Every structure is written in structure tokens, then in C-alpha cells.
Amino acid sequence: MESACIKVIFFDTETSGLDCRWDNIIELAMITVVDGEIIDSYDEFINIGKALPPNITDITGITNNMLKEQGIDEKRIACDLKKRLTPETIMVAHNCQFDLLFVYFLLKRHFPLEADEIVKNVGWLDTVSVLKDRKDFPHKLIDAVDYYGIEKVNFHRAIDDTKALYYVALAMKNERDDLKEYINVFGYNPKYGVDFRFPFIEYKPQPYHNRGKMLPKEKILPRI
Template sequence: MQGLNFTVFDFETTGLDPQKDKVIEMAAIRVCDGQVVGEYSTLINNGPVSPKITEITGITNEELEKGLDEKTAFQILNRFIGDNVLVAHNAAFDLSFLHFSLMRIAGKSFQNQFYDTLTISRDRHFYPHKLTDMCARYDIELEGAHRAINDVYGCWNLLNKLHEESKVDSWMNKLGYLAKYGAPKWTPDYAVIFPTENKYEPRGY
């Protein structure tokens, strides 16, 4: 990963469908020469959200009313990303929301290279592979999971741990998906997608 600049990002959303659901919180950090040089985080006035989403994220409708409008939030994020390599945990989810949001707002998508820490985690480790689980495995502090900025720092630290363990360079633009659920509905046209299955730790009898 030497010589690359990164934008690690995470979205909290109103649901799981990037074509109809909306982003309600976004966060990102810019990393240059291995150092965090910028941070961006905002709520977005895309409510109302269901009680279930509030339960998962802790984000209330009252808080969202004070958030940025969607267009401004994504314009700032787009400039923040620039031509950096994108990093996310379960990147298929966040990249699809980035794509459909940009298409709706600006009429064009992105072409950034990316790393998905979930794909690498599934290849190297037994189930489970949620960000909280992976951070725990590597003794990475992760407080307040499912709030975007906390997840962003956790994801960046996880990528570094994975790279220290065994270089991740060959995983750029690769997206593994669970075969039983089928391929994602949308991925970048330059992504290398492939089916995979969770590996489970053998249990003694």
C-alpha cells in the first residue's frame, strides 16, 4: 500500500436498498503517507427513520433535522475523496450507496480504486467477520460501533493490521460475496467479484 493515499468511509442508512434508501450519516478520514490528515463527519437530513434504525444507530429524527442537506453533504464528501483509494468494511454496501447517491445528486458516479476489509477478513479468518468482531481479534479499540466515524477509524486500523500480517496489495478492487445470497445488485464495472463462503472454526467433540 506504500505510496497510496486513502479515504476510509462509512455510511449509516435508512435501509439496505441503495436505490431507494438514503444515507443519514457519513464519515470519512483522509490518509496520506500513512497518517490521518483530515476528518469529515455529518448527519444528513434524510429522515424520518424507523425506530429500528434508531435502535441500531442511536440516530434520532430530532438529530437528523439538524443535519446537512443531502446534496451539500455529498458534494463535500466527493471533494474529500478526490482520487484517493477508497476503503470500507463491507464495501459492496457503502460503494453502492455512494454510486446511487452521486448519480441522483450529480448525474455521475466515481472511478476510485478500493479495498474491502470484509472480503480480506473472510478469506483469512473464521466466521464471524463483522467489524466489531474483526477489531476484537486484532485488539483494535472500537467504541460506539454503528456510528460512522467510529467505524471509519476501526476499519482503517483493521486494514493496517491485515497488511502487517500479510500484504493486502493484491486485494485491491476485489469483492467477495456470500454465494448463498448471490452477487450484489451493483458493483463498479472494474471490480473483481467472486462467490465465497464463511469458514467456521472446527468444533471438538
């Protein structure tokens, strides 16, 4: 998945809610890999200037005081993302559509004339789509960690999820080296469809399977 000219960023967000248009990223974590080596680790809280719903604190462990005392301004996060999201970069997330939406709307707030071009020029890889072609339901990150025997982590904190994701992706690559084919190809549950479509992403219906084994390479999502 890596080469001398390609930068791979594994990333995860924690958010104040589920609506990317009205809610905010409250924690962003990124691990940057070049030539198979981790060259940068990034983890920041964001002071969004408003109180978190109690259920978000219950899920993530992130409190209002943490955001006030440790959080940085959202504009700085937008600048950090803009600096990192350069062409020849591959962004990897588990359920990437969700994280991409929040990243896009954050960039749109601070770089309204550039946001579309920034996200279009980057490759996006969704490890959920890969996992659905390889393992039976369920397909959360915690399930992938179990499937591949990754050491347990503190889920629902972005940096720990990102570290787990990195090791899951390595295990996937060793299992079958076809991750490049999934770049900018997202599977979705045909029961629910896709509410917001990016023009540079190819969306394909991907129902759940219970096969007990990986799909053969000729039948993986990018090839159907």
C-alpha cells in the same frame, strides 16, 4: 497500502434502511490517510427530510431531531464526496459493496452524468473479503476488532466504525502486506449471489471457511 501519490479514505455510512435505491445515507464518516498520516477527519449527519424508522434509531442511536438540528443537505455531502473521490484514491470499507452502493446512488441523484465515472476512477477495498481469507466466521467489524485486539469503540456510529476500521486495516497490513491485491476484488457469499454488479469490480464467490489460520498467499481471493 499508502504511497506518496495515493490517498486512502477509510469510510462508513449509517443509512435509513437497506435498499440503496430508496433509502438514504444519514451519516457519513471518512478518515483520509496520506503517507501513513491522517490528514483529514470528516463526520456529517444528513437531513434527509423524512422520518427514520424506529428500528434505525434503535440500532444507530441517531434520532430525527439529530438529523434536523445537526444534519446538512444531501447535495453538500454529494459535493464533498465528489471533491474527495479523485483518481489515485483508494476507498476502504467493511462490506464495501453496501457502502459503495449508497455512495453511488447518492452521487447519481445529484451528479447523474458524472456518478459512474467518479466511482469507476476510484479503487475500492473491502476488508470483509480480506478478513474471510484470514479468520474464521464471524466477519463483522466488531469481530475484526476482537481478532486484532483493537480498543473497543461505539459501534453503529459511522465515525467510530471508521476509526476502528482504520486500526483493523493497519493490523491486517502488519499481519500480511497484501491488501493492494484486494483492490476492486469483492468476495460474495455464493448462497446469495450479487444483486447489483459494478463493471469495475471483480466479484468472486467466497464461501466461509473454518481453517483456524490464514489462507496461504497463493490461495487468497484475488488469486483464485
